[in-house]
Amino acid sequence: MKYDVVIIGSGLGGLACGSLLAEAGLRVCILERSNQLGGCLQSYRREGLDYDTGLHYVGGLDEGGSLHEAFRRLHLLELPWQRMDGCFDHVLLGDRHYALAQGFDRFTATLSRDFPHQQEQLQRFADRIHRASMEDMEVSAWDYLHECFQDEELIQVLGATAMRVGLHRESLPLFCLAHALSSYIESSWRLRGSGNQIVERLARTIREGGGELRCRHEVTGLRIADGRVEAVACSNGATIEAENIICDAHPELLARLLEGQPVRRSYLQRIRSGENTFGIFTLSLRLCPGVIPYFNHNAYVFRRGSDVWQPEECGEEATAVMLSCRVPEDDSPFARQVDLLSPMSWSTCQPWEATTVGHRGPDYEHLCHTRSESCLHLAERYLPGLSAAVERSYTSSPLTYRDYLAAPQGSAFGLRKDWRRPLQTFLSVRTPLPNLFLTGQSLVLPGIEGTTQTALQTCSAILGETNNNKIQQ
Amino acid sequence: MTRNEIMEQVNELLANEFEVEVSEITPESNIKETLSLDSLSLVDMIALVQVNYKVNIPASDLPKIQTFNDLYDYIESHLPA
Numbered sequence: 001m002k003y004d005v006v007i008i009g010s011g012l013g014g015l016a017c018g019s020l021l022a023e024a025g026l027r028v029c030i031l032e033r034s035n036q037l038g039g040c041l042q043s044y045r046r047e048g049l050d051y052d053t054g055l056h057y058v059g060g061l062d063e064g065g066s067l068h069e070a071f072r073r074l075h076l077l078e079l080p081w082q083r084m085d086g087c088f089d090h091v092l093l094g095d096r097h098y099a100l101a102q103g104f105d106r107f108t109a110t111l112s113r114d115f116p117h118q119q120e121q122l123q124r125f126a127d128r129i130h131r132a133s134m135e136d137m138e139v140s141a142w143d144y145l146h147e148c149f150q151d152e153e154l155i156q157v158l159g160a161t162a163m164r165v166g167l168h169r170e171s172l173p174l175f176c177l178a179h180a181l182s183s184y185i186e187s188s189w190r191l192r193g194s195g196n197q198i199v200e201r202l203a204r205t206i207r208e209g210g211g212e213l214r215c216r217h218e219v220t221g222l223r224i225a226d227g228r229v230e231a232v233a234c235s236n237g238a239t240i241e242a243e244n245i246i247c248d249a250h251p252e253l254l255a256r257l258l259e260g261q262p263v264r265r266s267y268l269q270r271i272r273s274g275e276n277t278f279g280i281f282t283l284s285l286r287l288c289p290g291v292i293p294y295f296n297h298n299a300y301v302f303r304r305g306s307d308v309w310q311p312e313e314c315g316e317e318a319t320a321v322m323l324s325c326r327v328p329e330d331d332s333p334f335a336r337q338v339d340l341l342s343p344m345s346w347s348t349c350q351p352w353e354a355t356t357v358g359h360r361g362p363d364y365e366h367l368c369h370t371r372s373e374s375c376l377h378l379a380e381r382y383l384p385g386l387s388a389a390v391e392r393s394y395t396s397s398p399l400t401y402r403d404y405l406a407a408p409q410g411s412a413f414g415l416r417k418d419w420r421r422p423l424q425t426f427l428s429v430r431t432p433l434p435n436l437f438l439t440g441q442s443l444v445l446p447g448i449e450g451t452t453q454t455a456l457q458t459c460s461a462i463l464g465e466t467n468n469n470k471i472q473q
Numbered sequence: 474m475t476r477n478e479i480m481e482q483v484n485e486l487l488a489n490e491f492e493v494e495v496s497e498i499t500p501e502s503n504i505k506e507t508l509s510l511d512s513l514s515l516v517d518m519i520a521l522v523q524v525n526y527k528v529n530i531p532a533s534d535l536p537k538i539q540t541f542n543d544l545y546d547y548i549e550s551h552l553p554a
Contacts, residue, residue, distance in 0.1 A: 138531055266490050266517040269524060423532055424520045428513050 003029045005462065006232055006242035008219045011039025011405075012448065013439040014248030015202035016455035019074055022209025024463060029211065029240060031232070033218035038199035039248075039405055040412075046394060049337060051284045053396065053404075054412075055195035056324040056339065057084065057298065058448050059183030066183040070452045075201055080192040082327050085297040088188035091160040092301040092382055093308070098157045100185070104130055107185045115154045124148065125158075126185075132178030137422040141177035142169050142309065156308040160300045163320060163343055165446050166277025166413035169309040173419035176445060183449050190296070192327040219249075222257050222436075229436050244435045244462055251415060251427065251442050252408045267432050270424055276411035277446070278312040279398025281344040283372045287336055291389040294335045299323040299382040312343035316370040319343070321378040338386070340375040346409040349398050357403050368395045414442030429458040437461055474552065479545050482525075490521060500542040507541075527553050 004026035007014045014030055015037070022028045036042050040054030060066035061081055071077050087099035087110065101110040104126045112119040125148050141162075145155045158181070159167060165180040191197065203213055221233035222245070231241040247254045251271040258268055302308055302320045311320045319342070326337040348367070352360045372395055376387045398410020407414075418425045427443040439458040441451045480500070488495040491508040498507060510518060519530045522544075528551045530538065538544050 138533065264490060264514065264517060266521045267514075270517055270520040273520070273524065421523065421529055423516045423530075424523060428516070430513050432513065432517075 002241040002243065003027050004242070005029070005244045005246060006031060006240055007246045007248055008232065008253075009033075009039065009248030009440070010037040010199075010213065010215075011248050011440060012041055012198070012202075012451045013441065013455050013458070014039070014246065015199060015206070016070075016074055016452055017246050017248070017439055017458050018211055018213075019202045019205040019209075020455070020459045021462065022206045022211040024459075025209070026462075027210060028206055029242070030206065030213045031217040031219055031234065031240070032213070032215045033235075033406060034404065035215045037203060037213060037215065038196065041195040041199050043194035043196050047286075047392070049286060050194040050196070051337065051394065052195045052326070052339070053282070055191065055198070055448070056322075056341070057088070057184070058189050058191070060186045060449060061189050062187035065186045067449055067452060070456055074452070075205060076198060079197050079201060081189040082192050082296070084188040084190055088184060088297050089161050090297055090299040090382070091157050092299065093153070093156055093160070094302070094304045096153070100161065100181075102185060102187055104185055111154070111157070114157075115151055118149055118151050118154055121148050122154075128174075129178035129182045129185075132175055132182065134175070136175035136178060137173045137417070137426055138419055139174040140419045141172040141174045144174045156302075159308045160302065160320075161298075163300070163311045163322065164413075166411075166416060167309065167311060168277070168416055171416055171418040171420065173417050173422065175419075176417050179445050179449065180447070190327050193329060219257065222261065224261050224263075224433065227262070227433060229433055244437065246437045246439055246458055246462070248440045249406060250408055250411075250440070251438065253406060254431075254438065264432050271427065274415035274425060274442070275418075276346070276409045277413035277416045278343045278345050279349070279401055279407075279410035280412040281318070281342045281368075281371050281375070281398070282396045283340040283342075283375045284394045284396075285338045285340065285386075285390050286392040287334075287338060287386075287389045288391050289332070289336060290334045292335045292338070292383060292386060294328055294333055295323075295325045295383075296327075298325075299379075301378045301382050303378060312345040315348055316367055316374070318371060318374040318378055321375045323379050323382055338379075338383075340379050342371070342375050342378075344371070344398055344410075346398060346411075349410060352399055355399070357400065360399070364399075368397065371395075371397075413446035414440065417445075429454065429461050476545065476549060479548055480541075483522075483545060483548065484541070486521065486525060487518065491518075498541055500545070501540055503539060504541055504544060505539075522548065 005028050007030045010030050010032040018028045018030050043050045043052045087101050089100040091098045101107045108122045108126045162180045218235040219232045220235045222229050223231040229245045233239050255268050255272045300322050306319045322341040324339045325335045352364050401407045402410040437458050443454050484498045528548050
């Protein structure tokens with residue numbers, strides 16, 4: 001049995017490619033190393049409730065929005081999306097409270113109330129991020145903000161929510177900041193129910209198109225002959241032949257698979273030389289019923305005196321925390337689940353590098369406990385009484401990400417992009433081997449939007465320009 | 474590093490990486506044609522120069538670099554002190 005396309009990895013990128021290609025009539029096989037599909041989209045169940053790992057909110061689903069057309073093609077608009085509040089993100093810097101609003105005009109008007117002396121500049125900024133182009137890959141977000149604005153506080157506010165794209169002051173290209181903001185300003189949405197619905201919907205299209213999804217199939221080798229990949233070998237002994245291969249795993253894994261193979265060393269060097277974005281420490285809270293009202297927006301809370309643009313550098317203590325509330329599925333006006341997410345650097349986790357889930361020892365428990373306490377402490381500033389409402393809590397760290405998702409250094413947003421080296425850090429969906437392709441959040445942009453748009457590019461490359469109409473339809 | 478050293482090293486580096494004979498590389502020959510570079514391998518070449526000489530070539534400067542001479546010039550004038 002030879003497939004048209006074998007896809008390594010079942011994250012959003014792999015599943016989106018699988019869905020589009022299966023619908024275009026190709027015979028698709030997805031290989032997932034773990035026993036659960038979905039990568040960052042997977043959720044887990046504890047005592048009757050589902051907890052999401054990577055999915056919290058999505059931007060640009062409105063008609064004409066940046067993700068609308070892609071999600072329509074993927075049949076994901078059918079899912080129960082819930083529009084967030086007009087002010088979808090709240091930012092707390094010390095005791096000062098700011099809000100980001102949906103709609104570019106309202107976004108500008110809302111921030112202009114807090115920064116009236118920067119109103120014109122805010123309008124220019126909104127216009128620029130709305131129209132971000134490839135050239136902005138070579139522009140520093142930090143430098144651009146300083147050219148645009150005089151008010152340091154406003155620059156902090158505009159960087160605050162960019163922790164969701166792996167914010168890094170020195171390297172973040174304006175292109176990434178613009179995309180991180182603009183799709184959410186277009187429109188912001190939460191999914192009612194778990195992120196698994198996305199996984200299931202995409203998997204359904206793949207199966208309906210005659211495709212296969214195989215868990216516990218870890219790809220450990222590529223068979224290459226005459227400059228093409230002929231087959232992939234799995235750790236369970238299976239060898240699967242294909243016309244085309246898509247790698248949805250982190251590029252570092254691909255570099256390992258290509259080591260010693262007849263592929264230009266400079267290519268391997270390039271994809272291996274990338275630096276990873278930081279990881280995320282998550283404290284998932286199950287709350288006592290009827291205590292904390294549901295809030296239909298997010299809050300980003302920063303420690304007093306901390307720098308928004310250096311969110312992960314604080315060891316055991318959290319510098320920043322994002323509060324995300326799960327939509328109550330029973331229509332209750334009260335929240336049952338709140339996630340607290342805080343950036344965590346790999347250096348904080350490194351002492352436990354050699355350990356695996358459940359066997360990390362008391363020092364790690366202590367780290368998680370300290371970090372949880374400091375996350376709760378920060379979150380209390382936005383939601384007083386939150387700690388007292390906690391019934392149960394679960395933690396995950398970059399180590400958890402690394403072990404479950406094979407994410408090197410537990411990176412939450414893949415390889416970091418750098419405006420100083422855009423050609424090297426933005427990766428193409430093509431590789432030196434003509435039938436081997438890449439997809440996933442490490443290539444161009446992280447998150448749901450970046451991964452979905454990249455999947456469309458990967459599929460276009462496989463189907464070729466002439467066949468592109470098949471997916472367009 | 475002298476101009477001659479740069480030329481010699483760059484030629485050897487690129488010939489080795491892109492599998493051509495060093496003798497095929499002449500200062501006035503076109504880089505893309507000589508090394509059969511497509512857009513992807515062009516980026517690998519830039520990365521190679523970056524790693525070996527700490528010289529970063531932004532996309533906006535690429536059109537200026539057509540021949541090997543252009544590349545030697547670029548490296549020579551941008552080498553970190």
